[in-house]
Amino acid sequence: MNTAVTDRSQSASPARGSDSRRLTERIFRIRESGIVAVLIVFVAVTTVVQHRFLSTTNITFVLTNTTVFALLALGETMVVISRNVDLSIGSVLGLSAYVSANLFGKVHGIPIAAVFAVGIGIGLACGLANGLMVSLGRVPSLVVTLATLYIVRGIDILIVGGNEVIASTLPPGFIQIARANVVGVPYLAIVIAACVGIGAYYLRSYRSGRELYAIGSSPEAARLAGIPVARRVCTAFAISGVIAGIAGVIWAAEYQTVDSTAGTGYELSVIAAVVVGGVAIFGGSGSVVGAAIGALLLGTINSALYVLGISPFWDQAIAGFLLLLAITLDRAIAVRLLAALRVRSSRAR
Amino acid sequence: MRASPVFPRTGRQALAGLGQRALRWETGLAVLAVAIFAFGAIDSPSAFLTSSNLFNAGVTNGEFAIMALPMTLIIISGEIDLSVASVLGMSSALLGVLWMHHWPMLGIFAVLLVAGAAAGLINGLLVTRAGLPSLAVTIGTLALYRGIAIIVLGSNSVSNFPSGYATIGVLPVPHLGIPYSIAIFIVLAIIFGVVLHATPLGRAIFAMGNNAETALFSGIRVKRVKTGLFVVSGMTCAVAGALWTFRLDTAVQGNGVGAELNVVAIVLLAGVSIFGGKGSIPGVVLAVVTFALLQNTLLLTSFNQEAYGIIVGALLLVSVFVPQAGALAARIRGMVRTSPPVQPAAPSVSRQ
Numbered sequence: 001m002n003t004a005v006t007d008r009s010q011s012a013s014p015a016r017g018s019d020s021r022r023l024t025e026r027i028f029r030i031r032e033s034g035i036v037a038v039l040i041v042f043v044a045v046t047t048v049v050q051h052r053f054l055s056t057t058n059i060t061f062v063l064t065n066t067t068v069f070a071l072l073a074l075g076e077t078m079v080v081i082s083r084n085v086d087l088s089i090g091s092v093l094g095l096s097a098y099v100s101a102n103l104f105g106k107v108h109g110i111p112i113a114a115v116f117a118v119g120i121g122i123g124l125a126c127g128l129a130n131g132l133m134v135s136l137g138r139v140p141s142l143v144v145t146l147a148t149l150y151i152v153r154g155i156d157i158l159i160v161g162g163n164e165v166i167a168s169t170l171p172p173g174f175i176q177i178a179r180a181n182v183v184g185v186p187y188l189a190i191v192i193a194a195c196v197g198i199g200a201y202y203l204r205s206y207r208s209g210r211e212l213y214a215i216g217s218s219p220e221a222a223r224l225a226g227i228p229v230a231r232r233v234c235t236a237f238a239i240s241g242v243i244a245g246i247a248g249v250i251w252a253a254e255y256q257t258v259d260s261t262a263g264t265g266y267e268l269s270v271i272a273a274v275v276v277g278g279v280a281i282f283g284g285s286g287s288v289v290g291a292a293i294g295a296l297l298l299g300t301i302n303s304a305l306y307v308l309g310i311s312p313f314w315d316q317a318i319a320g321f322l323l324l325l326a327i328t329l330d331r332a333i334a335v336r337l338l339a340a341l342r343v344r345s346s347r348a349r
Numbered sequence: 350m351r352a353s354p355v356f357p358r359t360g361r362q363a364l365a366g367l368g369q370r371a372l373r374w375e376t377g378l379a380v381l382a383v384a385i386f387a388f389g390a391i392d393s394p395s396a397f398l399t400s401s402n403l404f405n406a407g408v409t410n411g412e413f414a415i416m417a418l419p420m421t422l423i424i425i426s427g428e429i430d431l432s433v434a435s436v437l438g439m440s441s442a443l444l445g446v447l448w449m450h451h452w453p454m455l456g457i458f459a460v461l462l463v464a465g466a467a468a469g470l471i472n473g474l475l476v477t478r479a480g481l482p483s484l485a486v487t488i489g490t491l492a493l494y495r496g497i498a499i500i501v502l503g504s505n506s507v508s509n510f511p512s513g514y515a516t517i518g519v520l521p522v523p524h525l526g527i528p529y530s531i532a533i534f535i536v537l538a539i540i541f542g543v544v545l546h547a548t549p550l551g552r553a554i555f556a557m558g559n560n561a562e563t564a565l566f567s568g569i570r571v572k573r574v575k576t577g578l579f580v581v582s583g584m585t586c587a588v589a590g591a592l593w594t595f596r597l598d599t600a601v602q603g604n605g606v607g608a609e610l611n612v613v614a615i616v617l618l619a620g621v622s623i624f625g626g627k628g629s630i631p632g633v634v635l636a637v638v639t640f641a642l643l644q645n646t647l648l649l650t651s652f653n654q655e656a657y658g659i660i661v662g663a664l665l666l667v668s669v670f671v672p673q674a675g676a677l678a679a680r681i682r683g684m685v686r687t688s689p690p691v692q693p694a695a696p697s698v699s700r701q
Contacts, residue, residue: 085484137677139669140623142484146610147665154659161653260655265607268431268488281485313503317496323489327481 034329035277035290039297046304053307056184063189064178064254066299068093071192071247072270073277073291074199075240080274081203082236083216083283084134084141089244089270091152092126093263096248098160101258105169112174119249120242126152127241131234141237149267153260160260167256178254188250192292199288212236216283272319273298276326297322374620374672378635382642389646396649404528406645408518408596411530412437412589413608414637417615418534418541419582421633424616425545426575427558427625428476428483433586434608435494436468440590442498445507445600454514461587468494469583473576491609499602507600518596530592534637537585542630550574558625614661615640618668639664 046053072089079086100119103110130148134141167175180187203209211232215222223229252258271281277294279286301322302315389397396402416433423430440461447457468490475486509515517529525532545551557564557571565571594600619636621628640661647657670677 133666133670137670137673139673143617143623143665143669146613146617147662147669149610150614150658150662150665154656154662157656158653158659268491272488272492275485275488281482311500311503313499314496316492316499320489320491320493320496323492324475324486327485327489328475328479331479331481 034333035293035297035326039293039300042297042300042304046308050307050309053304058303058307060181060184060186062296062299062303064186065303066296067178067186067188067192068247068251068254069266069270069273069295069299070196070292071243071250072266073273073295074192074196074288075243076270076274077277077279077286077288077291078199078203078212078236079141079240080271080279080281081216081283081286082212082233083219084233084236085145085271085281086130086237086240087142087145087267088126088130088148088152089240089247090263090266091149091156092123092241092244093248093251093266094260095126095152095156095159096122096245097252097258097262098156098165098260100249101165101170101252102163104171104174105165112171112177115174116246116249119245121245123241123243123245123248124238125241126244127238128234130241131237134237135230135234153264157260164257164259165252170253170256174253175256178250196288196292203288208232208235213284216280216285218284269298270295272323276323278326278330280330281327294326374668375629375632375635377671378619378632378639382635382639385639385642385646389642389649392646393649397646400526402645402649404521404526406641407531408528410637410641410644411528411534411596412593412605413611413615413640414534415530415537415589415592416582416586416608416612417619417633417637418537418630419578419585420612420616421619421621421628421630422541422545422554423483423575423578423582424613424621424623425558425625425628426554426578427561428575428578429487429613429623430472430483430579430582431487431609431613432468432472432490432494433582433612434605435491435498436465436583436586437590437593437605437608438498438602439468439494439501440465440587441594441600441604442502442602444591444594445505446501448510448600449505449507454511458591461591462584465583465585465587465590466580467583468586469580470576472583473579476579477572477575495602495606498604502600502602504602508598510595510598514595515598517592518598530589530596533588533592538630538634545630554578555626558622558627560626611661614665618661618664620668620672 043053052058072093076086076089096119099122100115103115103118126148130141130145133139133144137144178186178188182190203212211222211227214225214227215229215232219229248263251262255262273295274286274291275281275294276297277286277290277292279291279294298319301318302312305315305318306312416437420430420433443461443464444457447460448454452460472483472487472490475481475490476483521527522529522532527535545554553564553569553574556567556569557574561571590604593604597604615636616628616633617623618639619628619632621632643660643664644657647660
C-alpha cells in the first residue's frame with residue numbers, strides 16, 4: 001500500500017495522460033518548494049525580529065555549520081531512497097577524522113590531497129563492508145549498520161586510545177579549507193552545493209539513479225524488472241561510506257581537535273535532516289536537494305534561536321517538533337495526492 | 350535450476366520459517382553466556398567471582414534490561430521505539446527538578462509515570478492514527494523528549510536525593526542480594542513473558558508483527574494494541590529514568606543519551622526479528638545476561654573496555670547471519686555452479 005504513495009516523486013507514466021503528469025509535476029514542485037517556503041518564512045520572521053540574523057558573519061556561521069550535515073545527508077538520501085538506512089555514518093566520520101588528521105603529525109609535510117585520499121579509503125572500506133553484507137547477505141540494513149556503528153566506533157577508540165589531534169599539528173592550509181570564503185560564503189559550502197547538484201542530476205537523469213527509486217518503491221518489482229538490485233544497493237552504501245569519509249576530513253579541518261567521540265550521534269541528526277527534507281523513510285521518494293535544504297533548515301533553526309536570544313536549551317525540542325511536523329504534513333500531502341490521482345485515473349477511463 | 354523464480358520467498362516468509370530455530374538460538378545464547386562466565390571465572394577468579402563484581406555487572410545494565418522488555422514487544426509487533434533513552438532522560442530531568450522544588454517523592458513518581466505514559470501515547474498515536482512510520486516518528490520524539498529534558502533542567506545538576514533512594518545503586522534488595530533494578534527487571538520479565546507467551550494479547554502481538562492486515566481482519570485491534578505497547582514502553586522507561594537517577598544520585602539533562610542503541614542491540618541479540626513477528630522474552634533475559642557478563646569480563650581484562658562495542662557489533666552481525674547461514678551457503682554454491690551468475694532469487698533489500 002506504500003508503493004503508490006511513495007512513487008509520487010517520479011513522473012507519471014505517459015499512458016496516464018498529460019493531465020495527471022502535470023498534476024504529479026505540480027505536487028513534486030510543491031514538495032520541494034514546501035521546505036524552501038518554510039526556510040524562507042523562518043529566515044524572514046527571524047530577520048524582522050533581529051536584523052543581525054542576515055549579517056554576513058551569521059550567514060557564514062550557519063553555512064559552515066551545515067556543510068558536514070548537508071554532505072552526509074547526500075549519501076544517506078541515496079541509501080534511504082533504496083529502502084535502506086545507514087546508521088554507521090557517525091562512526092565512519094569519527095574514524096576518518098582521527099586517522100586522517102593524525103597523519104599531519106606523523107608524516108611530515110604530507111600533502112592535503114593524500115590525507116583526503118586516506119579519508120576516502122576508510123569511508124569506502126566501511127561503506128563496501130555495509131553494502132556487501134546488506135546486498136549479498138540479505139540481512140536488514142538497520143541491524144547491519146547498527147552493528148558497524150558499534151564496531152567502527154570501537155576500532156576508533158582502540159586506535160585513538162587516550163590521544164587526540166590538536167590544532168597545532170595541522171597545517172594552516174588544511175584549516176583554511178573550512179574557513180576560506182568569498183563574500184561570506186564559504187568555498188566549502190559552494191563545493192558541497194555543487195556535489196548536491198551533481199547528486200540530484202544523477203538521481204534524476206541517470207538510469208542507475210532512477211533504478212534506486214525503483215528499488216525503494218518495490219524491491220521485488222525492481223528485481224523482476226531486471227534491475228541489478230544487489231549491485232545498486234551496494235553502490236549506494238559505498239557512496240554513503242565515501243561521503244562519510246570525506247566528511248570526516250572536513251570535520252577535522254573545521255573543529256581541529258579530534259578525539260574518539262567525533263561524530264557521535266550524527267546518524268540520527270542526518271536522518272532527521274533527510275526526513276525533514278521530504279525523503280520517505282521507507283524509500284522510493286525524495287531528493288538530495290530536499291535533504292540538503294533539510295540540513296540547512298535544522299542548522300538555521302539552531303542559529304536563529306541563538307540570535308533571537310532564546311535559550312539554546314530549546315534547540316532540540318524545537319528540532320524534534322519540526323521533524324514530527326514535517327513527516328505529518330508529508331503524510332497528509334501523500335494521502336491527498338493518492339486520492340487526487342485516483343479521481344484522475346477513474347476520469348480518464 | 351531455479352525453483353520458483355516468479356514467486357520467491359520474501360524476507361519475512363524466510364524468517365517465519367526460522368521460527369522453529371528460535372529455540373536453538375536461545376540455546377546458543379545460553380551456551381555463550383556460560384562460556385563467558387567460565388572465561389571470567391578462570392581468567393580472573395579473585396576479581397570476577399565476587400558478589401560486589403557481579404552486583405556491579407547487574408546494576409550497570411539494569412536500566413537497559415528493563416527498557417529492553419517493552420522494546421521486545423514493540424519490535425515483535427512490527428514497530429520500533431527509538432525514543433526510549435530520551436523518555437528516560439525526560440523522566441530523570443523531571444525527577445530532578447521536582448525534587449529541587451521539594452515535592453514529595455510519591456507525588457514525583459506519579460508525575461513521572463503520567464509523563465512517561467503521555468510520551469508513549471504521543472508516539473503511539475502518531476504511528477497508529479496518523480499512519481507514520483515508527484522509525485521516523487521516534488527519531489523525532491527522541492529529539493523532542495530529550496529537548497524537554499534540556500528545557501526542564503537546563504544546565505543544572507540535581508543530587509542529594511534522600512538516602513533511602515540514593516543508595517539503590519549501591520545496596521542490594523534486603524535478603525535477596527540483588528540490585529533493585531535487577532529485581533524490578535525480573536518481576537517485569539515474568540509479567541511481560543506471561544503476557545507475550547501465554548495470553549491472547551501476546552498471540553495478537555505476534556500476529557500483527559507477521560501481517561498487520563491479516564491480524565486486523567482476524568478481529569485484532571491492531572491500532573489500539575500498538576498504541577498500548579508504546580504507552581507501556583513510555584511508562585517503563587520513566588521507571589528506568591528514576592532508577593538511573595538514583596543509581597548515579599544525579600539528574601542531568603544528558604542522562605542515558607544514546608542508550609536506545611544499546612537497548613535495540615540487546616533485543617536483536619536476543620533473536621528478535623527486526624521485521625516483527627518473532628522473538629521471545631527468555632531470549633531477551635539471556636541476551637541481557639550475555640551483555641552484562643561480556644561487559645564485565647572485558648572490564649577485568651586489559652582490553653580497552655570502552656571498545657567493547659566491537660564485540661557487541663560482532664554479536665549483532667552473528668545474530669543476523671547465523672540464522673541465514675544455510676541459505677547463504679546455498680546461494681554461494683549456486684553462484685559458483687551456474688555461470689554466468691543468475692539473478693538473485695530473493696530480494697536483497699530490507700524494509701528499513
